[in-house]
Amino acid sequence: MAKKLNTTVLKKFRSFSLKILDWKRVLFILVVVSVFIRFPFFFRDYIDRDESTFILMGQSWVNGYLPYIQLWDLKPPITFLYFATIIKLFGKSFFAIRLFGSFMVALTALFTYGIATKITSKKVAFWAAIFCVFFQSLFGSLQGVMSEHICTLFFVAALFILFLKEEGKWFFTAGLLLGLSVMTKLNMAYPVLCLGLYFFWEGLHKKQIWTNIKYLIFMGIGFLTTVLLTLLPYYLQGESDIWWKSIVEAPLAYSEGKFHSPWKTLPYVGTIAILLGSGYYFKLIDRKSKQIRLLIVVVVGILLSYIQAGKVNGHYLIQLYPFVLIPLAMAVAKLPFITEKYRPLIIALLILIPMESYLEYANIISNKVQKASFYNGEGIDVPRYILEHELETKNIFFTEYHIGYWVLGVNPPTKAATHPSNITREELFPYMDNPRKTGIEELKYIMDVVRPKVLVAREGKKIFDKKLVEYNTYIDAYLKKHYELTATVGRGLIYQRL
Template identity: 80%
Template sequence: MRSITNQNLDWKTVLFVLVVVAVFIRFPFFFRDYVDRDESTFILMGQSWVNGHLPYTQLWDLKPPITFLYFALIIKIFGKSFFAIRFFGAVMVALTSLFTYAIAIKFTTKKVAFWTAIFSVFFQSLFGSLQGVMSEHICTFFFVAALYILVHKTDAKWFFTSGLLLGLSVMTKLNMAYPVFCLGLYFLWEGFYEKHALKNIKNLVFMGAGFFVTIACTAIPYYLQGDTQIWWESIFEAPLAYSEGKFHSPWRTLPYVGTIALLLGSGFYLKLIDWKSKNTQLLTIVVIGILISYVQSGKVNGHYLIQLYPFILIPLGMAVAKLPPIQKKYRAVIAVLLILVPMESYLEYGNIISNKIKKDSFYNGEGIDVPRYILGHNLETEHIFFTEYHIGYWVLDETPPTKPATHPSNITREELFPYMNNLRKSGVEELKYIMEVVRPKTLVARKGKKIFDKKLVEYNSYIDAYLEKHYHLEATVGRGLIYQRLE
């Protein structure tokens, strides 16, 4: 371990260690049906693209197209492989952490930068539903790579490259437009008030050109199909409508925003973080931009924080480096704590071994077991409706019954219907269309959970009554409930 913590760390050694740590922590989750439901939706959207349908044309979800491109490329090359999707996700986490290390060495020692990168892997992989591949993993990778260029390079061609990467980040998760805009304002200010104004403005122009080239490239396939309207509405208009939804409020973001602002402010006040450094200012501007995006959206899920981790871990590492060295008598305790950090992974290793013994398969979860039961008992799969475990569509090679049903919760987000080109105007009307017109022979729900959010009484009352009258419970597989239509 001494060579890992010494000053002579090179990027190849760091990358090797980061890949090993990322794969070790995330490996047992390679076999899970899903960790977060959003990942299942991304897989469905990627598969639809592989099948020849551009995003938003056959299925629909509230993310820009680069998110789905990641999944489409892997499915195209490796087929339907949970393992491949999660493996390359682990590599991406390692690469994001490598760029975090490369940025951090501009602020502090290689030793501190290395541990910053290790904790970047931890925070992108643990403490919640982060073991799958989320859109935040993808957009953060592109953004950290772009910031690495902005920290280390100064000529126009590299600023153009950073613009391309920033465009990819925004076309993966639209809220990253806020930190991109803040960066643009910072470089504009620097261009007018710092030395070499002409060069700085030129670099900003090249960065902006790269950014808009990426945006334009995502529109080209839709232009060739004559579908630019659905591209514009789905990517840019729908997220604004979503942020104004009934369950979103800026006040709900204050605990996260306030805590991070307090930590950064304390670091500056105590002079543990050097505010006068240009690179520190860049990091701070990025963090501010991301926090503003959270407030604007009125919502902060655990996986949203992936976007912040690299940019707050670096100044945190700078601050910790200025504290007195850890005494030898405490180092063993810290080593034990580090070993215990990935406790979620250890538990999941036990789960996949148990599943292998009981079911002769490492792959586990109702999203896999329920489709296996359906196929084994020759149940009808055409127009099947998964109100839960919707990764089952992928396993069964089926598609959701309607566009809003791509992600089951989208059925209730009627503010998004106009951007889906959906014929129904309300969520209840959409649900009635699925149940009474499409009439799925098989429906899958989850035991002990309402089909829709418990606040949505009208939705739950309707479907509970409809299931009781027109369906019978065929089987319970784990927590999965399999219903069959009576007539």
């Protein structure tokens, strides 16, 4: 009798838990989890140097300069539009930039949930979405707002539409979103191309080629509409050439850089291939499912883009997580049922996953006690020191913590110095219309002609990549001869020109 009662209660509980997994409640849960994990990082000066560069580019746009005109970075303009919009609406607010980044992560996870519900149960879809938040927010420099966060949201929204609808207007809408994704991060052109080839192949296979070609035309029109809209403001200002060089030609030149090689991507590409291949081999993933094939096609496209770039940073993987987590969650769900005695261990592991967040909560509380501010990091403390001690701000060179330009309201010394490492990427100079031809020439121009009154570096770290011996030899000797170390703020070194 007791056993029967327990079974009845368990069935009712499971039925209730499935009913509450409608999209509104799921979105609420995902927002709460995303904000909780990412909240303590709202107050950090910078989490990844790329995010700092995006902020500078966004501020320049707010100031009236289109991307690539005053400052320059190797990303399409929609990346900078996100930051420009937040800055225009909320001013110079780390909090607003990171808060809306958290909402973006939650929305990406929601679309992941929506896609997964078309293939598997709501329970499996829910956990795939939860882990989508985890993997887009933890383990490295993912707590900031990266271009990968933005482009992945647009792509997963487009794929959700393609899962649900088969009408021309919806393919057009998906094309608009795919265009936004590519105009945020150019490598997403590879999965877009793979999707197009897949729909063409499917049309041949199912003998509905003209129907699929019609859909592809609608999708292509939507895609081109987005791309041309990003070109329009440049065309109106007579700057179409710099749009083309910065968005198309520069990324191709970057992929041929001296530190890039397809072989470096093999650990990542191989791991994903083994995981998905094992799922197929052991029949944990349904190889006959059209939806699964679509996910795999997207994954293959993204992996091909990594191979072409010859480089995989940790934040690049943000693009993969939604599309990989769904089939992996389905595979795990088919494994033998986890007995009750292991559930406390699983719950404990789930609680421990956001350990980075717990440590950062402790960090901001400590900073509040010591410095009377939740906002922390040398990118904030160094500019504060400079202002308090009335040091030069208009002619300053941040070789590290370059978010300091934004805090102080000034620009980098040259266009090539927008992101400090771009000084050494001389293969990009022709595409940013830089008058200097080599990185050393650019560095000498900054030090000998611009002559920064203040230079900021980082303690215990070479100013340039340790492989770039010529650059470091030059700057070290120059600092020793022409500058003195005025102060050390945290790990920030403040040099003043003699």
